[in-house]
Amino acid sequence: QVRVVESGGGSVQSGESLRLSCTASGSVSNVFVMRWHRQAPGKQRELVATISVGGRTTYADSVKGRFAIHRGDAINTIWLQMDQLKSEDTAVYYCNAERPSDSSNYWGQGTQVTVSS
Numbered sequence: 165q166v167r168v169v170e171s172g173g174g175s176v177q178s179g180e181s182l183r184l185s186c187t188a189s190g191s192v193s194n195v196f197v198m199r200w201h202r203q204a205p206g207k208q209r210e211l212v213a214t215i216s217v218g219g220r221t222t223y224a225d226s227v228k229g230r231f232a233i234h235r236g237d238a239i240n241t242i243w244l245q246m247d248q249l250k251s252e253d254t255a256v257y258y259c260n261a262e263r264p265s266d267s268s269n270y271w272g273q274g275t276q277v278t279v280s281s
Contacts, residue, residue: 166190166270170259173275181247182277186259188240188270197262198242200233202255202277209258215242217264226252251281 172184188196195217203209213233214222221233232245240261246253256274263270 166192166261166263166268168259168261168270168272170257170272170275173257173277175278175280176249178249178251178279178281180249180279181245182249183246184244184257184259184275184277185236186242186244186261186272187238188259188261192240192261194263194265196240197264198233198235198240199260199262200242200244201258201260202253203258203274204252204255207255212257213244246277249277249279251279253277254279 166188167190168188170186176182197216199214200212201209202212212224212227215233230248234243256276258274259272261270
């Protein structure tokens, strides 16, 4: 089994920064594709950023140039550096880990990010 845990959410003012972290542990002997999604109140969950097994990154247009996803030193640990935060970034942020061999997906419980203007 795989457990995904996020941390680092909080409340900030517009223009400030936050860094989220996520670790997938358990049956994770191989590198997973890791993603950050977010869900704002009354809206559908959206994909924010992806980092592939090889380190390639992709971002939603709404966060390009402001957010950066990185892999940490530990296997299947990632970070999401969020700069120049806006009120529309307010959401619960969820980490997702996908095992490449069988496309099994695992989700964390989410961490709240609140940006006040």
